[in-house]
Amino acid sequence: MSIMKLIGDNGIVISHETNLSVDAALDITCSKLIEQGKVEPSYLAAIKAKHKEIGAYYVLAPKIAMPHARPEDGVNEQALQITIFKNGVNLESEDNGDVYFSVTLAAMDSDSHIQTIMALAELFQNDEDVDAIIAADNEAAIAEILNKY
Template identity: 85%
Template sequence: MSIFNLIGDNGIVICNEENLSVDAALDITCSKLLEQGKVEASYLEAIKEKHKEIGAYYVLAPKIAMPHARPEDGVNKAALQVTVFKNGVDLESEDNGDVYFSITLAAMDSDSHIQTIMALAELFQNEDDVDAIIAAESKAEIIEILKKY
């Protein structure tokens, strides 16, 4: 299954807000998943709680985050949400700086998302595509890039 199949046409958010708090940014990274019933509010709360406990565990590299919690924290359907923060957001990651590109992962169990993680790793390693997603002005541009993975 491609990354795009888990995102769908309505799983992309382009955010132009500035100076977002961590909680406000996390709300945005889960907004479409919640709207579509793919996760429960408890899933977002679990991400926030884990952040309070151990910090920005989901900031993977400069510019890139992958917020996620455990399947039992409220996943109804395997899905991904892409969020582009045009002005960057400080998620309190000392090592990686501001985040511009986030993919929220909602997995049904520990095993079924291995292929998805591999595809995401391939995407995250392609700096040109990551930069193109961040620079994109429309969801259609982002979709074209994601369809390669």
């Protein structure tokens, strides 16, 4: 399944907020998924709880995060939400600095999202596309790049 199919028509958020707390940033990264009923609020709570327990486990590389929890924590439908933090956000990752590009992953089980992870890994390795997504001014420009994956 393509990345854009999992994002849907209303799954890209561009945030211009500054000085966000970790909790406020995570609220934004799950906002559309919760709003659309793709995940329950308990899913966001599980991400926050795991962060408090072990830190920013979901910050994958400089600029990039992939917040996620277990399917049983409240996933109703396999989905992705893309969040761009135009001013960056400190998610307390000692090794990777501020996050600008977040992909919230909601998977129904351990296996069904393997192809999605492979497509995202390909995207994350393409610095040019990652930087273009972060620099994009609107959702359509972001979707155009994501349609390649």
